[in-house]
Amino acid sequence: MRIAIAGGHGKIALRLTELLARQGQEVLGVIRKPDQAAELEVAGSRPISLDLERSSGAEAAGVLRGTDAVVFAAGAGPGSGTDRKYALDLGGSVLLAEAAEEAGVPRFVQISTIGAGQPPAPDSGEIWEAYIDAKTRAEQDLRSRKLDWTVVRPGRLTEAEGTGLVNLSPPHVTPGSVPRRDVAAVLVELLTRPGGSGLTLELTEGTTPIPAAVDALGTARPPAPGSPHD
8 A cells, every 4th residue: 555644754653654664555754844854764654745734735636646545644733823723733634635535545544632523621722722623623524525534533642652452432532541652553454454434433542452443343434425423
């Protein structure tokens, strides 16, 4: 497979790249800053420069053409304001999904967050509210498209060693954490095996081995745009 990862220099994206490269998959790491290219090459991907906040849909489609799957792992990150949350966490996802449709890329996996789809707590602050709103709207946009999509909402991300044991299920909004290494391992399974199509999934630490957790999702195809999804 040829898999494009937007936000290719992120912590989850680099771990995902390493795991996919070990399997012999071809990985394109989509990045904004050219000085990140060397680190992506070490991880096993081919760096591709594309600014999701400023590029056109045609430019993005040109990058994606010929790939089998896309992972949206980009995000404005800590320290960014509300404008960047909407520009990248929402706008970047919409641009990439549109480009995937135009380029004929069938599979699209979006990394979201637990809390999306729910009103943020009243005292959560303007930036967190914007982040949750941007992620929620990005999910809604993706569900409306004729793509083989999966939305993954990880809990609080940690640098702990992965255990390979998770809880991966439709939304139930139960707080929890999950190592980035286990998030990457779940994404590998979702990209390279049947399971998870047309589902929104929450991901936290759990007791189920990752392959079994993905197997339990079944192989249903995505629902038609506008139909129930959770």
